[in-house]
Amino acid sequence: MALFVFWVLISASFEWIHLGLGLVFSFAVAWINSGHSLFVPKFRLWLRILLYLPWLFYKIIESSLYLSKLILHPALPIDPQLVSVDSKLRHHAAVVLLGNSITLTPGTITVEVDSNKLIVHAMDKVLSEDIESKQIESKIADIFKDEEPDL
Amino acid sequence: MDILSIIFIVAGLFFMIVAAIGVVRLPDVFSRSHAVSLTDSLGAFLMLVGIAFHEGLGKNTLKILVVLALLYILNPVIAHATIRAAFRSGVKPWQKKSS
Amino acid sequence: MTTFFFYVMVLLAILIGAYLYRVLQGPTIFDRVLGLNGISTKAIILFIVIGTYSERVNMFIDISTGYALINLVGALAVAKYLEQKGLP
Amino acid sequence: MIFPFEIPLLLLLLVTAAGAILVKDLMSAVLLLGTYSFFLSLVWGWFGAVDVAFVEAVVGAGLGTVLFLLTLFGTAPKDTRLHRPPPSLLTLIVFPLLGFLLLYAASDLPEFRDPSSPASVHISPTYLEQSYQDTHTPNVVTAVLMDYRSLDTMVETVVIFAAGIACILLLRRQVK
Incomplete structure (x- = not known):
């Protein structure tokens, strides 16, 4: 289904023949690959993730400005360090979302994931404390609060 | 509308220039990847939004x-894949010299 | 507006030069992979800017979509190879 | 359009090609070839040949890199570092001469984007005006490739197909 939406978006033509071909092929591809799909999100979850995105974007801007200041500083006052984080999340999808958010935020990057333990490389003391204060994690735990745990 | 898109594109360019400086200046793989992610997340976002404003509503903006x-x-x-490969094959992160 | 986009294009090409320095110079192989990743992101944006400059975005945007996907495949292949083989 | 944008792109191409030749490591040479394909695809895009750019990006940057890596992965060389002998004297004489001859020949060609050159006086306008009536294909390049030159394209495809079958026959594993 999602593939069909993607087809419509990239072809951007709304004639019947294109729509029909797209429908056939997207269902074929989805049917071939159906063994992989572990996680089928529900509608309310999508809504919550959409509401989470603006906050994540605010975080991205904040830490981008901080990182730009670090890079442009003539003395290069960086202090990179590895931080190990134990998260309390109980879902594969939630851990994936957490890792993606951490990597997407400039200044921090996920190095290693082992079920729900993450090793994070942070650029500075301030940024690593930001990770350890677990703001992002509590937000994500809030998103997934009434799903079945599978980890 | 044009002024808005110029503002967005110039901001995106600023972040890209900072990221390029960082890629050249920073000492090791791990910290360089931060600079690359800076471009990817904010620079690309601002520039593409600027171009989308220039295009106006339509199929192209959607694409x-x-x-x-x-x-x-x-x-x-x-x-993440690159950094994990670097970490697992034993590249040591650069540490600040302890005084 | 057109001249503005032209200057943006030239500036992006110069920035690609900075990444190319990292690809050529990089002490480890991972620096090169990172530089390649940055170059491809730049190339995606440069394609869209070229499309806007020549006012045919609808043609160029398909390539940039393809670019993003191909970049993923290439980078994952390199990362998997290096993870199994270790440092050369 | 006073300053030609292809000049910085060509500079990047030259630097990448020289780097791919001079670099000491096989992996890095593969990556630099991928970068080279990216730049080449940008050049095609700037000239307006969008489908060529697409093919270059897919085949050169994506498929080429992955195939090279698979080869490295399958052959598992102990040492991926390259040892180059210094170039011989004959090479140093012949190749600059060849390059000079090519440049000399190219100076005879009509100016790029010249409206009065023979190619743009009667060949291109004919195609541009009549291809849609002849073939009902909206893209002129596709019309030329698939309709006017369809036999050529078909035989090319046959050659590539034969090469693919030969590769599969050579590389397949014996099942016991």
């Missing part, structure tokens, strides 16, 4: 947003 979403989904995956 630009699709490219943006693709970048946002795929780039963390690439950065």
Whole structure:
């Protein structure tokens, strides 16, 4: 289904023949690959993730400005360090979302994931404390609060 | 509308220039990847939004947003894969010299 | 507006030069992979800017979508190879 | 359009090609070839040949890199570092001469984007005006490739197909 939406978006033509071909092929591809799909999100979850995105974007801007200041500083006052984080999340999808958010935020990057333990490389003391204060994690735990745990 | 798009594109360019300086200046793989992710997340976002403003509403803007979403989904995956490969094959992160 | 986009293009090409320095110079192989990743992101944006400059965005945007996907495949292949083989 | 944008792109191409030749490591050479394909695809895009750019990006940057890596992965060389002998004297004489001859020949060609050159006086306008009536294909390049030159394209495809079958026959594993 999602593939069909993607087809419509990239072809951007709304004639019947294109729509029909797209429908056939997207269902074929989805049917071939159906063994992989572990996680089928529900509608309310999508809504919550959409509401989470603006906050994540605010975080991205904040830490981008901080990182730009670090890079442009003539003395290069960086202090990179590895931080190990134990998260309390109980879902594969939630851990994936957490890792993606951490990597997407400039200044921090996920190095290693082992079920729900993450090793994070942070650029500075301030940024690593930001990770350890677990703001992002509590937000994500809030998103997934009434799903079945599978980890 | 044009002024808005110019503002967005110039801001995006600023972040890209900072990221390029960082890629040249920083000492090791791990910290360089931060600079690359800076471009990917904010620079690309601002520039593509600027171009979308220039285009106005329509199919093209929709496609630009699709490219943006693709970048946002795929780039963390690439950065994570590269960094994990670096970590597992034993590259030591650069440490600040302890005084 | 057109001249503005032209200057943006030239500036992006110069920035690609900075990444190319990292690809050529990089002490480890991972620096090169990172530089390649940055170059491809730049190339995606440069394609869209070229499309806007020549006012045919609808043609160029398909390539940039393809670019993003291909970049993923290439980078994942490199990362998997290096993870199994270790440092050369 | 006073400053030609292809000049910085060509500079990047030259630097990348020289780097791919001079670099000491096989992996890095593969990566630099991928970068080279990216730049080449940008050049095609700037000239307006969008489908060529697409093919270059897919085949050169994506498929080429992955195939090279698979080869490295399958052959598992102990040492991926390259040892180059210094170039011989004959090479140093012949190749600059060849390059000079090519440049000399190219100076005879009509100016790029010249409206009065023979190619743009009667060949291109004919195609541009009549291809849609002849073939009902909206893209002129596709019309030329698939309709006017369809036999050529078909035989090319046959050659590539034969090469693919030969590769599969050579590389397949014996099942016991």
